[in-house]
Amino acid sequence: MTQDHSRSDGRIATRGNLLTPAYLWFVGQKKGSALALAAVLGAISNLAFPPFGIWPAMAIGLSGLIWLLDGALFEKRVRSAVFARVFSFGFVYFLIGLHWVASAFLVDPEAHLALVWLPLIVLPAGLSLILAVVMSIGFRFWSDGPGRLVTFTLALVLAEWIRGSLFGVGGLPWNLPGMVWEAGGAISQTASLWGIYGLSLLTVLALVSPAALADARPQGTTAMRAAPVLAAAIVFGGLWGWGSGRLAEGAAGVSGPLVRLVEVGVPQSWKYQPGVAEQMVRRFNDLTGPDDEAAADIVIWPEGALPYYLFEWPDALDAVTAGLGDRSLIVGLVRREGKNGDEPRAYNSLAVLNADSSMRGPLALYDKHMLVPFGEFTPFRSLAAAAGVSTLQNLAANGFHAGPLPVSVRAPGLPPFGPLVCYEAIFPGLSPAGTDRPAWLVNISNDSWFGGGAGPHQHASQARYRSIEEGLPMARVAAGGHTGMIDAFGRWTKRGEPADPVLYGEDPEGWRSSVVDAPIPSALGPTLYSRWRDSLFAGMWLSLLFARAFLLRARR
Template structure:
């Protein structure tokens, strides 16, 4: 191992860049749908050894000395994000005539941009670099810092944060209920990078002992929490039906198909329950499942009232239009409607966090003048964002916290007003991305929100994965990707959180402080020994 570490440290030029890129690409295999937990244990030691050999000219300033590490981090990040996000190009091929030209920007351009977060991560870590366990702590702290920045800079895109590689199953998710995703990001990097100590031997015993203890605590706490009695369902129990219609995305743009799509949803809604089962109290359709403006189609509301039985409620994704005033075009929202058995809209919530270039155009005046449109917007100008998130209150008093599509990947999107609700509600339309890793990655991230909040999750996706997840992240029932159908289940109960979201965040900050302190002390000791 020492021989291998030495060879990697001494790499230069294109070979160094290729090894960094390959290491980042390898780490992707820890994510869905692969879930190879060992992959980052190969990637991160290689990254550490590359950083070991990335010392700039000591006669140069800090910026120029940091460039070799910056470049390694960028190559690693480019491999990671290219391997993890290439499927975004599928969305542009749905309307290839209009958006096909932008495929290279999505497949290569976005990963190249996101790679700069990891470039700064590695450059920052190199400033605190030492020759033992301190450098592992420095890398873990730096990843925690820049993954946190990635969650909100330029509206944020924390997709595939490193911590998800350490949480492929519910037993490995429970740590997030104590230290949050940010904390898991840091501890994951520390553990993944620990085998690098074998290559240099310095700090090996201490570093390995810490890594083994962290892994044991990670699994041990997971087994402990999952062994606790399940929270009882809400009283009275509520039966939920998830509808997964498997509508091809291109058909949604065909006016002649709209009513057929609508009727497909209704057919699944009124399908009989299994023998001995209870009829659903709530039926959930995916994002934008109603393929026209519902308020302009009274016949559609009438059809819904004909299909719903007494007391049943339909929750469905739809586009909502709002009058913007005299002389102004209407505003459109990506919304959720709550519709009762009389065909009345009794509740609604609009999407707050829109997808840049997907649902709206940044710098709209400039880019629209150049002939560009938002990819997923079915009307000129794209969608408008709601100022605040509206909790859905259902007839009967149950409340749901709505997350539309990729809002579920943002832990910080879920405010304190979520905790009193009965469940999280995530509706999405991942048909844009086809049968690629995207829908599976999306589901894992939504699943973790249940663990962090102690709330069950109701998730309806057009093409999958649709599921009801309990308050500890375990799937109660669901439909796999690519299956048309429906599934009924009783909504699980809420779980008491070991730590509130605020305490999770504070614990994450405390962990960051400890890692930073270890890195600084090790760096100081390293400089002292050199002098």
């Protein structure tokens, strides 16, 4: 039995099927109940991301949101209803997805607890505003058939690109929709073609296809309603097959030297307590070990390995470099540099040291380019100061200064590497490419700011996507996070394990140190993405836009 309602008289037109009751219930939600349901859908969608990885949750969340937007057509103020429903969805979606940021404000609660409203209110509200504004503009081209799925996809992915490129300094491309596919898995391999944004476009288009199973066309047949789902299944079946073949043909070979990844595992809030810095130096040296025949060629410590200016602490610098022997140490540190009597500028840096660096300085330096707003610098500093807002770190009173765009770091005895400090690893296309393409990537991070929840899992997953996009292996050392060696397909070849107390001594109480010894896996040739960056994604998005515009014009 079919139901035939006319949309022109303010009701809904749809043929009856198993999803019709659910669709009618969604469309019938008004005002407060619609906003509450949108918020629930935003929460459900987060189950698609690490550490859960339940990608159908995103399909439920986005398809349900489309049905709620169908219902907005029957509100007196349609655009306002669309904006409010999308904003409600987005606020909870981003609040849950980025809730771990608030942990950084609890490291020193006396100084920063009063500012916890920034990550819990301002951040999700700002990101939701971008999504709601773009979707409200796109809603002008809504329709009652599957074409609205394309409109929704175009608007959502555009909003994601905007917040990933323009929000703050450089954007915040955290948990893009393409991240629902496990890094290192078959479908994730397609990021080597069109990057995470291209994969996000295809992912959203596929995951909203169930919304077409119950739409508002009185003339639509069951087969017509099922067509988008079948098309999505065929396309992603093909992508899975291509990715599986790529993984099968590309076993992780070994081409580089042996690397030791070291993390002492001290909680962030303990690092500035009296005597802890000296204790950290000793523990790092214990875990680095002697320069004997079994020693690694390269040792890597995480971002901000020591909580002081290492180049201004001669005893510590001597202690760090004295036992290196013929090895090189890649270490995250903070440093200051002043010119012509000006106030010194502080930098969050990566340095390459050897046994002579206490006398001759570092072999190479990279100053972090993408700084974390409110973590490493304060946007609109004078205005923020008036409001009592300061940076979370306490080493640089005026915040860190950004370095230039990353280039390959070259030092004697090391394969050239692309540096990624902390959340620089979430930005696609930031790694050096072209004639400056490195042999591997090094990601050092301090994830101990963000507790043991979803944040470190998601950070590591995004770093693995950079290896897939670039076709390059990565050594990743994250304090309080996921440490290990990653091959050029985004797969872990070896992950951090608790340091053996027989070999390295017992950890101080409350510390959780780890050591990884792993050779650098082979690099692949330049990927399509490493050559063209987001050009292919832009072409895909524009092609979809032109196709949608053509069909809308044809209908008129």
